[in-house]
Amino acid sequence: MINPHWLALIIAVLPESLLIAMACICAGLGVFRRNIDVRTYRGLSVIGFCGAIVAAGIGGYGMRLSPAHALIDFGGELLYDRFAVLCTIVIAIVGLMSCIASETVVQRVGSRVSAYYALVLSASAAAMFLVSERGMVATFVGVQLLVLCITLLLALPKAERTAGARALHYAVRAGIATATMAYGLVVLYGVTGSTDFASVPDAYAHSPQLTFVGIVLTLLGLSFFVGLVPWQGWIRSMSEDTPAPMVGTVVALSFIAGNGVVIRMCVSGFGSSISIWGTLLSVLICFTLIEGAVTVIAQRRLQGIVLRTASMQSALALIGVVAFGLGHDYVSARGINATLYMVITMAMGMIAMWLLIDSFARSSDGARQTSAHLLQQAPATGVVLMMTCSGLGAIPPLATFVGLILVVSAAFSVGYAWLGIVALFVSSVLCIAYIRYIVSILDGSADVQLRHIPTRAMRMVTTICACCVIAVVIVAGPLLSIIDSSVASLSIH
């Protein structure tokens, strides 16, 4: 008879283990059997991600009877609860979509195909690891793993001379950010004498200055992964030559993991007894929103709009984290629910959008990437593009707008009305940028030849993701119920 604790632990780590195992197999095959067809790698990756989804689903099903139940292990560093299960499923879906629609990326990475799939699997595992963290060591290890995988992914495209430089840029920025975070974690460890974030509130009571420094540095470092000011540059810098689907995968994984770890650390760790992190995060969000709005308004190309608005959307989602506590009437504002809703929308939208951008870049010979007159040339692509733009662009009544209303109402409820108002006005800029682009799709004045999305798999993934962006409005009620039950497992101080 297997010990129930061990059985639970095996099920809990099964998604990550599966992905790591598949990554090892892909890497091994790449090293020892060089002439293997790309479909084998893709198949292995798909099996890994599907297995991870099923394993996480089984774990979630096991927790259904006691939503508050959670499994803590590995020296208290990792925590498996319904929040981790939900994030794991979302990460696995993002990874799965990326692998299915990877034809164009595979063409550009040349003989390094096995490495590409191994790295996507590993990056997803690192992201899953991060959303399950509970202590400082796990956070640092997870962050380093994610940075390493993304750096190597960015360096993969073989034919491009800039790939190495781009990866180095990312590594340097990520290095500075993680160093800042590590310094903050060290300070916090010094103050608390423990690697558990939950011990920080007690330390704050007797040593507020040092704890303040530690929290500020840790948050500043972590804000890199959600693209907040001053780190928003890494998203924009990878745009020019990076294969578009790769950008979508990297940004989506980074945002989900970043939001997950911020929620874990701030909400479950620091809690409402420390107000600094809320103030700091709200200031960073505010600057990110304003900076994004100022830069996006001049953009005419879709790529520019998407890159500049990615940070803004992430910042909008994080408003929910700031507004996690009790409202003015002592009822939970449920800001985290809003954050997760926006993160799911954003992840699906990013995958769809970058696949669409990929098809533009290929068909216009890289010179002018415009989708004008697309409706006449490729009606289905045009419709999917409009759906995705509308969903991501905070255009009412679609997904990001619904998420915006949720985060803003949470912010108003907990006393961050100023942030809510900033978010509303900044999101109107976002909306204008996307509407202008949608009109250019409908208008059709340019004569650039465009093609349909190249392969059936890519078409399928793009359509599914775009439909998800629309469908999350229709199923907002059930989706928020699922999110609510997963957020309920977070131990909120």
Next chain:
Amino acid sequence: MPTNGVSGVQDQAAAAVATGVDFPVILLTCVVFGTAVIALIALFLPDRTEEQRGRIRLMGLWGSGLALLLTLAAVNIQINEIQGGARAAYEEQRALISAFSIVMQYHLTADGITLPLLLLSTGTFVSVAFASWKYSERVKSRCVLLLLLETGVTGVLCASDYMLFLLFWGLQTVVLAVFVGMWAGGYRRRLMTRSLARGVTAFSLMTAGIVLMVVQAGQHTSDLVTVNAQHLPTAAHAACFWLLLGAFLVALPIPPLWRDNVDVAAESPAPIMALGMGIITMLSGYGLLRVVLGAFPDMVHTYSPIIGGLGVLCMGWVLLAMRAEHDIRRVVAYSSAVAIGPVLLALAVPTSNALVGAVLIMVSFGLTAALLSLLSGILEDRIKAKQIAKFGGLGYQMPRLTAFWLVAILSVAGLPLLAGFSAEVMTLTGTYAQHRVMTALVVAGIALNGIYLLTLTRRIFFGEMREEYARVKDITTLELTYALPLLIGILLFGILPGRVIPLIVTGVSQLVGSTT
């Protein structure tokens, strides 16, 4: 609060509330979302050949026509049974989002205020669908957007949940901006950006006001009636009032922002102008009544002179600006803005009579503005010019169009037996007791507008016939098809106001009840 002799009807309405209406329960869903479903189907239809484009046009017409037929049925049932009783009519309510701190509901109702405006909207959309028939460029986009715009407009009118109201308002703002961006002549991008900037500013103010109000109400629901019934903290109450008043005034828009609307109207095809002037402006008036007056009757009472004065000032500004214009479409666009004066005055003095009059003014000005917009489009199409100086003596060649034009102008001027008359009389008798000077000024404004429009009519249609216009054709059958329903609406609301006024009174009675 005086009820001005409508208490009998109110009693009947109260009795109707008690009985309730349980048939048909998905009528409003069909009215609101029927057009969206047809838009979705049309989106995937091919539009390469003329036959395929014709099929799409027909689908668009069917969509709008279906909404109109359902609305007509709804209005007819309510009139016959006098059961527009408060807000129970055709009520549909179910939870949309419950796992959040604010429960959002799918809550649609159509009371006595909503139904006439719904009738105006759906009727105008059918006329616009016919008027768009002749355009052969981007038929699918036009058709789909038109149907989506109708969903947004009817949704705003029927929404009885603040969040739902916001979603529909946002939808119509965005779709209208896309319309402008695609079809508003050579400066369309600039016009779209301006129009969109104004629209989203208004929308952001509205969202901020509504979210603040819903959160501060502390009921964890965004249901319109529940939230309106709560007493907010003083600071939040004032902030919400000013945010929402500002939002609807910007969305209206009041002068000098009205100039944006005029520019768009002058550059857009006539059907889009008809929508902008006839319906979208009316929606802001509806928002002022339903949201601002419904939620903040005390603030409206406190700032009554300011709101009324703003209405008079707007009217004066519009009349002065109109005299400086030489473009027929710009004049028509300015003349539509004259309605802002009586509507704001009625808001400032929310008696039953004034509010019934305000609803009637929105309907009558909506009909006349849409008709005049479409007729000015026909004139521009025939003469190939928009400058008033180039017109003259057209009445000889275009007698039917002249008759249509005259009916619309006389309705604006308040001629008895036309829609404008009963609307203006009811509004002004309702406001006179409290704001005599402002009422007199509004009467003068309406009269001046009428005089100016009649002068314009003389310059366009009468006087010496010009040689170059000897072969100009009168209104065609297609044009008759879309102008006639609007004309019939003006006549019906003028000749039989007694049929519709009790219906409006039932809706207004609840609003008045909430303000007392």
